[in-house]
Every structure is written in C-alpha cells, then in structure tokens.
Amino acid sequence: MDEQKVLSIKGLLDDTPEEYLSHKEKYENSIRKSVLFYKTLHSTEDENMSVDEKTKLNFRNIVTSAIFKDNSPFMLHNSMFIPTIMGQGTDEQREYWMKRAKNMEIIGTYAQTELGHGTFIRGLETQATYDPDTEEFVLHSPVLSSYKWWPGGLAHTANYCIVMARLYIKGKSHGIHPFMVQIRDEETHMPLPGIKLGEIGAKLGFNTVNNGFLGFENHRISRDRMLMKNAQVLKDGTFVAGSNSKLTYGTMVYVRVLIVSNMANMLAKAVTIALRYSAIRRQSQPKPDEPEPQILDYVTQQHKLFIAIASSHAFYMNAMWLWEIYYSVSLQLASGKLDNLPELHALACCLKPLSTIDATAMIEKCRLACGGHGYMLSANLAQTYGLATAAYTYEGENTVLLLQAARSLVKAWVGHVKGRPLKGTMAYLAGDSTVKAWDGSIDGIIQSFKVVAIRKISSVVKILQDYEKSGLSPEDAWNKASVFLTAASEAHGRAVLLSVYKSEMDKRAAVLSPPLRKVLLQLVDLYVTYWALEKVGDMLLYASITDKDVDELQRRYIELLAAIRPNAVGLVDAFDFRDEILNSTLGAYDGRAYERLMEEAMKSPLNAEPVNQTFHKYLKPFMRGKL
C-alpha cells in the first residue's frame, strides 16, 4: 500500500493534537480518520489477491494504521472479525458475510472475553441455547460476570460481532462456539432488543479503539448464525462435533502470529524516533576543549538503542517465518490434516510472549533514552508503549501462553525419553546437551541457547516427576513447578528467535550487496552477543562459558556497537517511516526537534491566552487572602 496515497487523504492528519481532545472527541476523531483511511486503504485490495498476499498487505496495514497513534475502532474488524468468518464459517457463510464485511457494509468485532473470564475460555458463561421449535439460538448473559467485556469497537462502532458462547442443547453443554450476532440496527445503529452495549472506560492506551461491554437478555438469533465450519447443530438439535474442539480457537493463533510482526513494526517506530533524536541532541562536555557530543556517541546510548534495531529485524524475520508455517498448517487443516496444529500453537505461544515482552521493554528504553523530551506525548513514545504493552495481555496473556508452550515441551521431552522421535522446531531437544568447551561463534552461541533450553526442559520435567512421586496430583505438581515451566518455554523461545533470525538472514545474505550484508550481519552478531550477555547465568550453568570467555564477549559487544554506530541513522531511515506515520516531534526526518516541540507546545489550549481565567477566579483572591 503506498503510504503517500494514504497520507495525501485530505483531512486525515490531525490539526488538533489528539492529546488535547476529550475522551469522546478522541473517539469521534478516530472514526472520522478511519473512514477516510479505510476507504483509500482497502480500495487497493484486489479481490483476486491470495490469502497470503492479503495478509502481507495486512502486515503493511499495521504500518499505515499507525497514524492513529492509538489505533482505530476498525482494528478488530480487520484483525479478528474477518479472519473468524474466514476460519470458522461454512462456504455459504463465508460467501455471504465476507462480501458484506470486506465492503464495509457491516463493521464487526470479536467478543470472547467476559467480565469474569479472559484466559479460561472453557469458563465463559454467555449462553447460546438451541430452541428446535423455532430453529433459533437464545443468547443470554445469566450473571454480570458473563457480560462480554473488552472487545474493540464493541461499544459504539460495530453493528455485528462474533460472540463466543457456550452452546446448550436440551440442557447439555457442548462447549464454546462462534456465533455471528447483529447487535445494532443497520439504519439507526440503536442496540437491538435484548442487547445492552456500552464503553468500558478510559485505559492506559487503546483509547480510540472503543472497547466495550455487551450483555444479552434472551436475545434470539437464527440457527444459520452459528459459524458451522468446525461443528454443527442440525435443525432438530443434533450436535455434530468438529474433528478438534480447539479449531474454534483458530483466530487467536492467527492474531498471535500477526502480533509478532506488529511488535517488529512498533519497535522499529520507537527506535527510529529515539535514534534520530539521539543524533541531533547534544549534551555534556566530556572533553573540555571540544563541543558537546551527540548523545548517540555515548556507548551507553548505543547499548540502549542498537539492540532495538536488531530486535525489530529479528521479530520481522521470525514473523515471516512463522506466517509461512501458519499458512501451510491452515492449508493442511482445510484438508482435515491436524497433526501440525499443536506445534504451530506452541510456537505462537512462545513467540507472541517473547516478542511482546522484549518490544515493550525496549520501547520503554527508547523513551528513557530521550530524557525529558521523551516524556512528552508529542514524542509519541508513550503511546507506542501503551499500544505494545497491551499485547502482553491480549490474545492470550503471556504467562498463560508460555505455560501452554510448556505443555508441548514437556510432552515432547517425555516422549523423547521414551524413544518417540521429535520433529520440527523441537527436534533439537534430541541433541547433545553437554557442552565440552565454549564456542563463541554466532552458531556456537545459538547452539548454547539450545543446550540451555534442553537442560531447563529436562530439569523441570524432573521436578514435575519428583513432585508426582511425592504424592502430588499432576495439577498441583504443575502449578508448583510453573515458574520454571515458563522459564523453560522462554529458553525454547529464545533458541527459536535466535536460530530463525540467523538462518533467515543467511538465506538472504547471498542476494545482498557486500556492504549491506556486512551491516545486517553485524546486527545478527549484536543480537546474539547481547542475549548471551543478558543470559550469562544460563551460559555459565549449562554452556561451559568461562570468565575469560565472558570478558571476550563483552569486548566483542563493545566493538560491535562501535562498528554499527556509523550506520545507525541509516539503519533506522531504512525502516522508511514517513514523518506522518512516526507522528513524533523527536523523530522527524529533518531533525528539527526543538522547533517541532515548540510548535506542538503552542497547540496546547492553555497557550491560547497569556492569563488563564483561574487567576481572577481563584489565584488572586487566594493570594490576597480573600478566598
């Protein structure tokens, strides 16, 4: 999608900074921009594009949608409503609903989380009771905790939504299934009878995404509104189960894959802002007879920022790699082949948490690296942090997902010990877990991360087995060992992130010009060395690194920072964010940060007059002792 075309849309960009709008005005402004933006953005989507091309376009959309600073109320329409129709609808349902959804004749969201349950899907309480006499489902929220709570766009934007509800037939529960529900009248936009809607209130971020609540009072929908690709309810109320109940969780896997790419983009944006500012900001005078240096020349500043560039590259390479796996598993699922689904789920349950944990921490570090001006909302670092940190929680809270990955790792290890072959991204677990001598090469360090993962997984399995031998139930043993289960998942995720980044870069290196290859491989080297130093305790424990080796690694790291420094600004320019997308006083391409800070400051409503009316009303009588 040509950003120039998007940004040339008249009225798309704000003349009044969002920061000075009320909660309500922010939402209304975001709707105005979304309609303008969306009209242009999706007018370019070609009907004949493959799913893969469309998704790559969606990855691009992530960039262009960034102009919202706080994201769009249409976000769930694109990222979950449409994918759920695609993944959970029958051919007829897809035919009908995709046309309406893609043409924006309707706007949808994905309503799964409830006031009382987010993680535990099997605990959701919204009821969908089948009435065979009328061939309808009766949707009902039996208690307050069963109200849907959080879905983006639900409050005032969407007129349809996918509702994940517990299916009851003749008093028997058949688990959680997706239902297409119209929630507002298409003409008046009024909530339909038996439907309560509203906004959940101000949040740390996402304040223009219109997250809402939804309650049902015996609201009826026709039988054909249950998305029946994976499971069906026949007219007489016969339930036909799907081949795997987890297929209804498919949209979440898709979004977890999307989030890895989104983190690459968010981090690229933040480090572009922080690094460009670090190139123009001069401060202190280490050498009395020389001018104040660029703060980018302080090695501590390079340490804060260069890893963010490398991490954005690493996440992007892993996202593309994971997307290919997702895409091929989706094709297999379509032909009823399910055996690669568990590995895809486990991978997404590692990479979504690690990319959001790292991106959130590094975006905050980008803000902290910019001193006071980084604390300005006009810098757009706080908002970027607010968007990124939400991904720690949504689409599967990170701890819970890491524990899900641990289930697969424990199962794989126990199977391996019993002689069952390991496959795919877990095949390395069968490797030699003894490191005779430290190998400080990039491949050597990556191998050490694999050894750390093997050792952490095997040792936590031993802890689990010892607890169970001591008489603990499997569930209690699992909970007791859960801190080290998440640590084992993290170690596996690190090994995957590092090895995929390296192997994907190796694939591309051959077609790069020598100078570009040199710089990009320096980032790979920096990334691997940085994490070896960050995880030096694990390396000492499991990978035979010595203090001399650590000393060498530290010196190599410092040399890498110096080697990257001359290309640092070029590396963030290569992310190719337009100023309007960065939306930042500190990150603009022309480097006029001070002028932009002053321009933005003058937009504050308080600067419209030299004396605020509170002086005469409060201050003056107060200071005169007359209040």
Ligand SMILES: CCCCCCCC/C=C\CCCCCCCCC/C=C/C(=O)SCCNC(=O)CCNC(=O)[C@H](O)C(C)(C)COP(=O)(O)OP(=O)(O)OC[C@H]1O[C@@H](n2cnc3c(N)ncnc32)[C@H](O)[C@@H]1OP(=O)(O)O
């Ligand atoms: C005009 C503007 C236009 C804008 C254009 C912009 C375009 C936008 C594009 C991108 C934007 C940026 C990126 C996207 C952002 C999207 C925003 C999203 C907002 C947030 C939405 C949400 O949060 S939706 C709600 C998400 N909720 C969750 O994820 C809940 C998490 N909980 C769970 O997943 C399950 O409860 C859990 C897995 C934890 C447990 O499930 P349970 O049924 O209890 O299973 P259990 O008994 O534990 O057994 C596990 C068993 O099941 C297998 N399994 C579990 N899950 C899956 C799965 N998903 N797939 C396959 N298998 C699964 C698991 O392997 C275990 O198997 P075994 O070990 O038993 O063999």
Ligand SMILES: Cc1cc2nc3c(=O)[nH]c(=O)nc-3n(C[C@H](O)[C@H](O)[C@H](O)COP(=O)(O)OP(=O)(O)OC[C@H]3O[C@@H](n4cnc5c(N)ncnc54)[C@H](O)[C@@H]3O)c2cc1C
């Ligand atoms: C910005 C934002 C946008 C969102 N958008 C949507 C949306 O569009 N649609 C939608 O349906 N939902 C949405 N959500 C909701 C989101 O999916 C849930 O917040 C998320 O699934 C976590 O559930 P919860 O909030 O109920 O927290 P809980 O599940 O109650 O978790 C709270 C804490 O308990 C811990 N915990 C819970 N279970 C376990 C366990 N088994 N083991 C160990 N620890 C555990 C968690 O780790 C966490 O620290 C959104 C959330 C946010 C923040």
